[in-house]
Amino acid sequence: MTNIVGKVSMINGPVIRGVDMTGFKMREMVLVGEKKLIGEVISIDRDTGIIQVYEETEGLKKGEKIVSTGKPLSLKLGPGILGNMLDGIERPLKKINNDFGSFIPEGIGLISLDEEKTWEVNVLVDIGDFISEGEVYGSVEETSLITHKLIVPFGVKGKVVEAKESGKYSIEEELVVVEDKKGRIHSLKMYQEWSIRTPRPVKERLPIDRLLITGQRVLDIFFPIAKGGTAAIPGGFGTGKTMTQHQLAKWSDADIIVYIGCGERGNEMTEVLEDFPKLIDPKTNKPIMERTVLIANTSNMPVAAREASIYTGITIAEYFRDMGYHVAIMADSTSRWAEALREISGRLEEMPAEEGYPAYLPTRLAEFYERAGYVKNFNDTEGSVTIIGAVSPAGGDFSEPVTENTKRFVNVFLALDRELAYSRHYPSVNWLTSYSGYIEALKGFYNRELNEDVKELRAKMLRLLYEEARLKDLVLLVGEDVLPDEERLVLEISRIIKIGFLQQNAFHSEDTFVPLRKQIEMLKAIDHLYERALSSVKMGIPISQIKDSKLFEDITKMKYTIPNNNLEGIDELNRQIDDFYNSLDEKYSK
Structure with a gap:
């Protein structure tokens, strides 16, 4: 033609x-x-x-x-994606740098996967086998962490009439030939092409009921993200959006990370591109890049490619999901992507909507976030795509269109707070304005994994924090001394929750990642302290006697002093709480 x-x-x-x-x-x-x-x-x-x-x-x-x-506009999906750094339309930046220098020249074409490199392929089908779409017909050890499964492209079903022996091949070599019922011949290579704007089909969508474990206490207990779920991290300049996403990329229990730097400043992306290859995966002690794909489209790159970069990332994520992997996407930031939409819309002379954004902004955001999910694949494996998108509202104004519309389509909203960030409280997630819609869905998961009613304990701690926020206004007016002892106790316990539990130190070996069991035991210890102290307050014991400085300090510092793999120290703290208040109650009851 x-x-x-x-x-x-x-x-x-x-x-x-x-x-x-x-x-x-x-x-x-x-x-x-x-x-x-x-x-x-x-x-x-x-x-x-x-x-x-x-x-x-x-x-x-x-x-x-x-x-x-x-x-x-399609991507080549095959071995060579993992560990790579790509631009918004899947062109490898390292290769472009080696061949053309520091700037991407025009007209180099849609180069993507290395067509000359050979891979050790294990072919899993024989002549005469019947294979259908989504089934695995071969595998490649792409990295030491991830086995790349070669899956039959969608729309292909039939009998294998030719099959190569296992061995070394390039991605352009024909591995398997399939003849369908109508006699048509389909050649299967190591890669397949897929349009970036078309979601990849699945056999069945499954309920979202498993936690994406991050090791960050404010997320795992207070505002959990589910595997296959959606989350937004909005925050003004300097509130820690990128660093929060780095922590999630490093510590979450996703098999594969797709990090999309969409319209960010060049120096910020340089930091990501330089730091990620040096990071060691804490779970395997191997380079984290072995399970990571970086997509970089900085603010000085073509604006249309920025608009496409989000779809490039989600298509790559869906491809690995179809192999049975759990993939987490970090999109940093969807605000820059929306700005690209706005610029293109303006050049098209379309009628602008709120703040100049196109009228179809909500639709595009919905289309993106709806590609998340926990699914059953055609090869009967289970996989998921979890989308965590950063939002950069101008001036930290959460009422602007991108943040407001994102809120409609995500189930977790992690509002970063400038005051918390500037006071060095990280992650700077504001517990009063953040929320998670997965609390009920994850109730069964917490019961199975921890055998604890996390939902009730979390709700109790949040009630204390809400009460503390109300009391703070009163304290500013009249001072803390005039408050009843019961309310003064709420202020003291809330301080422990904020500093001892919600604040986390990414540079401390015990605190950068905290197992779920330690998280819940820490919160139970804080709750135990509160209940014993409250009981003493109700007996009429003054707060000055109830608040033992050393005991309160030990509870606050347990995140550092008690090892993640030995929680006997928390049992000892609970005993100290009981001993102290037993003796105090006995003294005042005489």
Whole structure:
């Protein structure tokens, strides 16, 4: 089939208008101009089409050719993705740097996976076998942590008529040939192509009822994220969005991490690109890059590619999910992605909605977050995609459109607080404005794993924190001394919850990651202290006697002093609490 050719009639930054485009299709990938810039058709009206270009359009002239490719903007999905650093349309940055230098030149094409590198392939099917879509027909040890499973592309089903022996092959070599019922031949290579804007199908969506364990107390107990769930981390400048996502990438129990640096400052992405390869996975003592994909599209890169980077990341995540892996996506930040939408919309002269964002912003956000989920795959494995998106509201204003609309589509909202961050309270998650919609869904998980009613204990601690927030206003007006002892006790216990439990030190070996069992035992010890102290208050004992400075300090510092793998120290603290208040009660009851 001959390629259909149109002509450039108008150039407005990344937005191109073309004529003679009757035969082009919506969302089709095209090559624009002599440099063959990569673009995508986003509008067709009679013989006029609008194209967004994923590369710099400087030097492009009116009248240059627009050539159709006949297929949508797609990714090559196969071995070589893990451990790689890619741009917004899956081009490898290391290779571009080696071949072309520090800047990405125009017209280098849609290079992606290394076509020359050979991989040790274990072919799992024989001639005569019947295979269908989603089944595993081979495997490659892509890294020492992850086995890359070669799955039959969707839409392919039939009998194996040719199969290579296990051995070393490049991704372009044919491994298996399948003949379907209609006699059509399908050639299976090590990779498959998939349109970035089309969600990959699943056999069945399963209930979301398992915790994404992060080792961060404020998340795992107070505002839990479920595997296959969605979360937003909104916060103003300097509140720790990126660092929170780094902690989740390093410590969460996801098998694979996809980190999307979408429109962030170049120096911030440089830090990620330099630090991640040096990080050691604490669970395996191997480089964390062996289970990580980095997608970098900085603020000075083409704006259209920034818009595509989110879809590139989610498509890669779905591909690994289909193999039976649990994948976590860190999107930093969806605000920059929304700004790219706004810029392109403005160049298209579309009617702006609130704050200049396009009217379809909520739809695009919903489409992105709805691709999360816990699923059963066609090969009967279970996998999940968890999406954790950072939001950067200008001036920390959570009422702006991106934050407000994101709130509608996510189940966990981790509002970062500037005052907490500036007072060095990290993670700076504000317990009064954050929430998690997975508390009820995870009740069974906590019961199975911990045999504890976490929901009730969490609710009790939050009630104390809410009460403390109310009392703080009174204290500012009249001082703490005039409060009843029961309310003064609430202030003291809330201080322990905030400093001893919610605040966490990423640089302390015992505190950077805390197992679930220690988390719940710490909270139970704080609750035990509160109940014993409250009982003494009700006996009429003054708060000055009830608050033992050393005991309260030991409870606050237990996160550092008690090892994660030996919790006998918490039992000892509970005994000290009982001994102290037994003796105090006895003294005052005489």
